[in-house]
Amino acid sequence: xxxxxxxxxxxLGLTDGTRIDFFTPLAMVGNSRQSSNSISVIDLPKRxxxxxxxxxxxxxxxxxxxxxxxYVCEPGSQRNRVVVYDLTKTPxxxxxxxxxxxxxRYGGSMPRDGKRLYVPVxxxxxxxxxxxxxxxxxxxxxxxPTKITGSSGSIFTGPLHTAVTPNxxxxxxxxxxxxxxxxxxxxxxxxxxxxxNPVEKQIPVTNGGVFGIGTLSFVTRPYIEMSNDGTEVxxxxxxxxxxxxxxxxxxGSVINVIQTILDREIAVIHTGGFDQEQLAIDRMDRSxxxxxxxxVGTGQIARIDVGRRSxxxxxxxxxxxxxxxxxxxxxxxxxxxxxxxxSLVLVSSVEQSPALPEVLLxxxxxxxxLTQRIRVESLCHTVSVQKW
Numbered sequence: 492x493x494x495x496x497x498x499x500x501x502x503l504g505l506t507d508g509t510r511i512d513f514f515t516p517l518a519m520v521g522n523s524r525q526s527s528n529s530i531s532v533i534d535l536p537k538r539x540x541x542x543x544x545x546x547x548x549x550x551x552x553x554x555x556x557x558x559x560x561x562y563v564c565e566p567g568s569q570r571n572r573v574v575v576y577d578l579t580k581t582p583x584x585x586x587x588x589x590x591x592x593x594x595x596r597y598g599g600s601m602p603r604d605g606k607r608l609y610v611p612v613x614x615x616x617x618x619x620x621x622x623x624x625x626x627x628x629x630x631x632x633x634x635x636p637t638k639i640t641g642s643s644g645s646i647f648t649g650p651l652h653t654a655v656t657p658n659x660x661x662x663x664x665x666x667x668x669x670x671x672x673x674x675x676x677x678x679x680x681x682x683x684x685x686x687x688n689p690v691e692k693q694i695p696v697t698n699g700g701v702f703g704i705g706t707l708s709f710v711t712r713p714y715i716e717m718s719n720d721g722t723e724v725x726x727x728x729x730x731x732x733x734x735x736x737x738x739x740x741x742x743g744s745v746i747n748v749i750q751t752i753l754d755r756e757i758a759v760i761h762t763g764g765f766d767q768e769q770l771a772i773d774r775m776d777r778s779x780x781x782x783x784x785x786x787v788g789t790g791q792i793a794r795i796d797v798g799r800r801s802x803x804x805x806x807x808x809x810x811x812x813x814x815x816x817x818x819x820x821x822x823x824x825x826x827x828x829x830x831x832x833x834s835l836v837l838v839s840s841v842e843q844s845p846a847l848p849e850v851l852l853x854x855x856x857x858x859x860x861l862t863q864r865i866r867v868e869s870l871c872h873t874v875s876v877q878k879w
Contacts, residue, residue: 725770
């Protein structure tokens with residue numbers, strides 16, 4: 492929807508477009524306790540769990556743009572598959588599982604037409620046909636090799652997460668890398684999908700720090716988020732608050748901003764925090780969100796202004812703390828996503844006594860956490876909300 496205005500000596504003009512779409516978004520939370528892993532399906536209007544999907548050793552959850560399916564990567568060493576859930580059924584059921592040729596990683600991505608799912612595996616990207624009209628529906632049809640690889644049974648190195656432009660022309664890949672030098676740069680890869688046999692191009696990006704144990708050192712980027720207009724990619728670095736085992740991280744981890752037209756880093760956002768796992772962006776491309784721990788372990792979310800016309804673009808405008816508990820690494824706020832209209836942010840918080848495994852609700856208009864919370868299950872590391 493757009494507004495029409497008239498100005499003398501100039502003529503008619505149109506305001507910025509505003510999308511209007513009346514639907515109730517579905518939310519899913521991935522609970523990764525090995526003895527009872529599951530997915531909690533959230534009824535957002537009622538602010539409660541309406542279904543428990545059992546036996547899901549999950550990574551991140553990707554919704555098909557037509558709202559009929561959810562794709563969940565299962566990176567366990569005994570699974571290495573993508574599980575497809577049928578969202579048209581009540582209750583939700585498993586539609587099928589898709590095998591891939593490699594050790595699967597955290598999460599895949601889809602372009603706006605929903606015809607392909609790009610899933611990271613240990614030595615490249617598995618391309619899955621997700622077009623219901625296709626004869627190869629829900630099978631791996633191609634594999635894109637990457638220069639940075641990892642072991643099929645480990646999730647520390649190699650491709651970890653993907654993001655694809657809305658038009659499906661470019662694919663971006665975030666990695667876990669073995670790296671010892673400091674200061675240093677990391678790598679984000681891009682594939683031109685308009686080519687029949689896409690070739691990887693590596694984009695250097697700034698590292699916030701390096702984490703090392705013994706002779707092994709790592710830089711990890713577990714999540715990559717595409718802007719809804721496809722002009723920027725935001726890449727999240729996992730921050731480590733263990734000075735004895737790290738180099739750098741003076742101002743926490745970083746978010747690398749890549750411009751998709753030139754495929755180069757145009758900004759580096761210092762988060763001031765650690766232990767991050769997800770990014771979230773509203774459908775109007777105005778606010779970017781990250782859940783994290785500050786240096787003393789307090790759980791917080793950071794709101795980053797990414798509005799194209801904002802004077803504060805690529806700057807953190809607010810940190811909001813949700814509790815005074817000092818969390819240890821691996822607990823506290825982890826997963827984060829936002830409703831399509833940008834008004835409500837969902838944050839999954841991993842338990843640490845006395846805190847329970849919960850989804851926290853943040854009012855983005857009033858800039859405050861709501862008192863109401865949604866109880867989920869143990870090790871609730873991820874949360875995903877339908878956008879389209």
